Amino acid sequence: MCAAFTKPKDSCPTSHLFLGNCGPAVGISIQTIAEVLHQFENVTVTVPDALLARVYVSFQNSQSAEQAAELLRRPVPAFDDRPLAVKYAALKRTEAEEDQEQQDGKVSTDPRKFCIPGLRLLQGFITQEEEQALVNELAHGEWEELARRRVQHFGYKFHYETRNVDPASPAEPMPARLGPILQRMQQALDGWVPDQLTVNDYAPGVGLSPHIDTHSAFTGPIVSLSLVGLSAMEFRRHGLRRGVALPPRSLLVMDGEARLAWAHYIPHRKSDYVEGVGWLPRTRRISLTFRQVRRSPCTCAYPECCDSQACQLPPTRKALAAQELQTSADAALSLPSQGARAGAACLEVAYVHQVYDAIAPHFSSTRFAVWPKVREFINSLPQGAVVADVGCGNGKYFGVRSDIAVLGSDRSAGLAQVAAQRLSPTSGNSACTRADVAVADGLTLPYRSGCLDAVLCIAVMHHLSTEQRQQVADVRVVDVFYDKSNWCIIFERL
Numbered sequence: 408m409c410a411a412f413t414k415p416k417d418s419c420p421t422s423h424l425f426l427g428n429c430g431p432a433v434g435i436s437i438q439t440i441a442e443v444l445h446q447f448e449n450v451t452v453t454v455p456d457a458l459l460a461r462v463y464v465s466f467q468n469s470q471s472a473e474q475a476a477e478l479l480r481r482p483v484p485a486f487d488d489r490p491l492a493v494k495y496a497a498l499k500r501t502e503a504e505e506d507q508e509q510q511d512g513k514v515s516t517d518p519r520k521f522c523i524p525g526l527r528l529l530q531g532f533i534t535q536e537e538e539q540a541l542v543n544e545l546a547h548g549e550w551e552e553l554a555r556r557r558v559q560h561f562g563y564k565f566h567y568e569t570r571n572v573d574p575a576s577p578a579e580p581m582p583a584r585l586g587p588i589l590q591r592m593q594q595a596l597d598g599w600v601p602d603q604l605t606v607n608d609y610a611p612g613v614g615l616s617p618h619i620d621t622h623s624a625f626t627g628p629i630v631s632l633s634l635v636g637l638s639a640m641e642f643r644r645h646g647l648r649r650g651v652a653l654p655p656r657s658l659l660v661m662d663g664e665a666r667l668a669w670a671h672y673i674p675h676r677k678s679d680y681v682e683g684v685g686w687l688p689r690t691r692r693i694s695l696t697f698r699q700v701r702r703s704p705c706t707c708a709y710p711e712c713c714d715s716q717a718c719q720l721p722p723t724r725k726a727l728a729a730q731e732l733q734t735s736a737d738a739a740l741s742l743p744s745q746g747a748r749a750g751a752a753c754l755e756v757a758y759v760h761q762v763y764d765a766i767a768p769h770f771s772s773t774r775f776a777v778w779p780k781v782r783e784f785i786n787s788l789p790q791g792a793v794v795a796d797v798g799c800g801n802g803k804y805f806g807v808r809s810d811i812a813v814l815g816s817d818r819s820a821g822l823a824q825v826a827a828q829r830l831s832p833t834s835g836n837s838a839c840t841r842a843d844v845a846v847a848d849g850l851t852l853p854y855r856s857g858c859l860d861a862v863l864c865i866a867v868m869h870h871l872s873t874e875q876r877q878q879v880a881d882v883r884v885v886d887v888f889y890d891k892s893n894w895c896i897i898f899e900r901l
């Protein structure tokens with residue numbers, strides 16, 4: 408089997424077929440295979456090695472693959488009735504994906520096994536009596552209702568629209584009842600003392616979006632005491648996901664890398680699968696998150712996650728709405744809005760660039776279908792055309808024609824790397840040897856005006872967060888070939 412495909416684990420139909428005794432090596436061209444299968448949508452033919460008589464065909468779904476298998480098991484006149492070996496194939500999973508599959512959905516009671524630096528869980532940190540007394544006291548507090556949960560803040564109010572606190576405005580002090588617990592915490596955490604507390608009250612099944620607490624807001628560890636019910640918390644970094652079960656009365660300590668570079672997240676779900684225990688239904692959970700307000704900028708070793716060092720933390724939806732309002736007001740007064748521009752760029756960094764880098768291998772394995780209209784466009788180009796593929800992703804269009812040159816570019820280094828692997832002589836993608844890949848932003852393409860014959864820009868524009876940025880990209884994409892009367896294809900929806 409070739410690098411991208413493997414034998415399926417069972418005999419169930421998949422959406423990929425292995426065809427033995429078929430392909431250019433025995434005089435059956437990709438074009439002929441595509442024509443024989445023309446009734447199926449989004450078919451991709453992969454020739455792993457032009458010298459060997461085998462190809463892989465990917466379909467939109469397993470039903471199509473099943474129907475095609477039936478068709479191909481009968482003599483096909485276009486293949487000179489050559490008998491083919493027709494088997495199902497599966498996409499090969501990378502080690503990281505297999506690891507992920509194992510971890511998916513499972514939560515562990517012992518985070519030590521994940522070796523996430525700075526992550527600790529101290530079980531039974533408070534007694535049942537202390538827990539009950541705290542729950543009773545908090546019940547009489549003033550809750551702030553959020554969309555799906557309610558909160559109380561002590562020491563300093565946490566502002567969700569900025570994800571920050573105002574160090575100049577202290578709020579209600581922490582409940583006196585916490586005294587002995589805070590003392591225990593101080594002992595467990597080398598003298599560390601929090602001055603801010605957020606209490607979250609989650610109804611059964613309610614979770615929390617993935618986030619890293621704002622670096623510029625808090626210093627030192629972040630510590631969370633769980634009351635009433637168990638909930639899973641997931642830690643995510645670089646595509647890895649690790650689930651930890653937080654039982655009532657336990658204290659979760661996130662310090663160092665765990666606090667600064669791993670996002671934490673509580674999945675919204677009705678039950679959690681706890682390793683060695685089984686399914687546990689979610690009940691209500693109250694958490695007390697203790698933090699220490701920061702008074703100078705963060706200088707941590709994770710600038711990609713640090714709002715003090717770069718504008719990398721995404722603005723919240725509310726902040727963006729405020730920026731949009733400001734932009735409209737600025738536009739009415741014809742003023743440029745620096746803040747909104749920076750906000751839009753930050754949003755793309757956090758929700759587009761970092762996400763694609765993290766999911767590149769998995770994303771790539773789900774993007775193999777060549778869109779028919781794009782193939783049509785590529786096939787319409789003259790032999791020898793030099794074509795840019797802006798936002799080339801995993802480079803799935805590189806191999807469509809072997810007689811044109813493709814300059815692929817993607818803003819995500821992770822995806823550009825996957826595309827580059829396609830170009831390696833050992834990948835078996837002989838048609839891709841006339842392509843090259845760069846990491847580049849569609850807003851600032853590294854090509855001279857008018858230097859290309861054609862440009863592909865497929866499903867790229869929606870990754871830009873404002874219409875204005877989309878317009879700039881449009882202009883830039885068109886510019887690289889504009890002084891020739893040539894081709895450009897910008898596809899968003901088909």
Ligand SMILES: O=C(O)CCC(=O)C(=O)O
Binds near residue numbers: 615671695
């Ligand atoms: O509920 C928890 O334990 C965590 C809460 C949290 O992450 C936060 O408020 O930032």
Ligand SMILES: [Fe+2]
Binds near residue numbers: 619
């Ligand atoms: Fe948090």
